[in-house]
Amino acid sequence: MKILIIHGPNLNMLGKREPDIYGATTLQEINNSLAEKAEEWGVDISFFQSNSEGEIVSTIQESMSNSDGIVINPGAYTHTSVAIRDAILSCGLPVVEVHISNVHKREDFRQKSFISGVALGVISGFGINSYFLGLSGLVDYLKEKS
Numbered sequence: 001m002k003i004l005i006i007h008g009p010n011l012n013m014l015g016k017r018e019p020d021i022y023g024a025t026t027l028q029e030i031n032n033s034l035a036e037k038a039e040e041w042g043v044d045i046s047f048f049q050s051n052s053e054g055e056i057v058s059t060i061q062e063s064m065s066n067s068d069g070i071v072i073n074p075g076a077y078t079h080t081s082v083a084i085r086d087a088i089l090s091c092g093l094p095v096v097e098v099h100i101s102n103v104h105k106r107e108d109f110r111q112k113s114f115i116s117g118v119a120l121g122v123i124s125g126f127g128i129n130s131y132f133l134g135l136s137g138l139v140d141y142l143k144e145k146s
C-alpha cells in the first residue's frame with residue numbers, strides 16, 4: 001500500500017511558525033514520526049511539501065500512477081483552491097484532509113474548505129496527531145477495500 005503525504009504552503013515553517021497555534025515540532029520531525037508509524041504498519045509512505053499551488057496540482061496528478069491514497073494538509077489553499085479540488089477529483093484516489101489547528105474555531109475565512117467536499121474524511125484540531133489520525137483512517141479504509 002502506497003500513501004503520499006502532501007504538505008501545503010508555509011508548513012515548511014512548522015516549528016518556527018506561530019508555535020502557539022501549530023506547536024514546536026518541525027516538518028522533518030513530523031515526517032520522521034510518520035515514516036516510523038508507516039513502517040510499523042507495513043505502509044510505503046512518501047512525502048511532498050510545496051508552497052506552490054501548481055506543484056501540488058501536478059503532484060496529485062502524478063500520484064494516480066504511483067499511490068493508493070493521499071493525506072493532505074493543503075494549508076491556506078484549503079480555503080482558496082478550486083485547482084487542488086479539481087486535481088483530487090481527477091486523480092480518483094481517496095484523499096484525507098488534515099489540519100493541525102481546528103479551523104472551525106478560527107477566522108471566518110477558514111470556515112470554507114474547497115477540499116472537504118471531495119475528501120474521504122477530514123481531521124482538524126488535534127495538533128500534529130491530526131496527521132496520524134488521518135493516516136490511520138486512510139490505511140484502514142484501503143485495507144477494507146482490498
Ligand code: DQA
Pocket residue numbers: 009010011073074075076077078098099100101102103110
Ligand atoms: C492549517 C490551517 C489553515 O487555515 C492554515 O492556512 C494553515 C495550516 C492547519 O494545519 O491547521 O496553513 O491547514
